[in-house]
Amino acid sequence: MTSLKKAKGKARRAAKAKAKEDEAVTNQPLGAQASQRNDAPMSGTTTTARCNHGLVPSHYHPQSHVASNNLQTCKWFLQAFVNEFDGTAGDFLAAYHATKEKCAVVWNDPSMMEFVVSFxxxxxxxxxxxGNIKIASKYAALACYFEQYIxxxxxxxRPFPNWPKIKELYAANSHTTVSFLKRRIPCSCLDExxxxxxxxxxIGLCCSPECPLPCGKTELSATMCCSRCRAANYCSRKCQVAAWQGHRGECGFYAELKAKFKENKENS
Known part of the structure; x- marks a missing residue:
């Protein structure tokens, strides 16, 4: 009996110690958490020590150890996604198809996906x-893709993702990146x-493979959108005409998706 009591007491003390440890880790700034683990999804997944910009894991669930697990799951998911992502703006779907079964627990959970976006x-x-706008734009593009996946x-x-916006964010300048992030975080850290x-x-991107502009980049205000599908932007009428043969198939596909989506909404 004495041995049983000792064992139970030891188990309770271990559980309390683990709970305190989880709470301490969860309530640290996100950057401190990332530095303590080797499972960060991409290099530099940190926030400032002053503010977590809306991501407070302990607020995600009343039990801090559950929130900590969500953070770890989020990092595992992003690592798996990035491992299948070749670093180009057009490879989001390939990475999705490569991870949709392995990471189904995240892909199919709206609250978990929202946590990923917040992260x-x-x-x-x-x-x-x-001061690292280049990396910030990649985070913004991923957040936009997952946001629209939800x-x-x-x-x-919505019928399909806004691919022009996602691709523009991936190659975005400081104004595009900061504007996107500022509108989505609850703090005022990016106001200045x-x-x-x-x-x-x-910055906007021209979808024509024959665009004469470097990397197809132009001012966003100068781009024009395909009026039928609204899934492709061009810097000029000339580029739009030149790209039509390649765009024709996907244009019809997206236009059909839009029509079906509208019909379903009207009938629901």
């Missing part, structure tokens, strides 16, 4: 404050930075 926004905001696949509130960059014209 990426926090990391992106942190990178902006560090809307398309889980909530059925936005004032610095808001006069810089936002």
């Amino acid at each position: 990426l926004l926090a990391c992106g905001a942190g990178k902006v404050m560090e 809307q398309v696949e889980l909530l059925n509130t 930075k936005y004032k610095e960059v808001k006069s810089i014209p936002k």
Whole structure:
């Protein structure tokens, strides 16, 4: 009997110690958590020590150890996704198909996907404050893709992702990146930075493979959108005509998706 009591007491003390440890890790700034683990999804997944830019794991669930597990799951998911991502803006779907079964527990859970988006926004905001716009834009593009995945696949509130916007974010300048992140984080950490960059014209991308502009980049205000599918942007009418043969198939596909989506909404 004495041995049983000792064993139970030891188990209770171990459980309390583990709970305190989890709470301490969860309530640290996100950057400190990432530095203590080797499972960060991408290099530099940190936020500032002053603010987590809306991502407070202990607020995600009343039990802090569950929130900590969500953070670890989020990092595992992003690592798996990035491992299948070749670093180009057009490879989001390939990475999705490569991970949809392995990471189904995340892909099929709206709350977990929202946590992933929140994590990426926090990391992106942190990178902006560090002055690394290039990396921040990659976080923003990933956040935008997952945000729209939720809307398309889980909530059925839009027919398909806004691919031009996602691709523009992947190659974005400081104004585009900061504006996207600033609108989505609850803190005011990027307000001053936005004032610095808001006069810089936002960058748009021309979808024509034959576009003469370097990397197809132009001012966003100068781009025109395909009026039928609204899934491709061009810098000029000339580029739109030149790209039509390649765009024709996907244009019809997206236009059909839009029509079916509208019909389903009207009939629901």
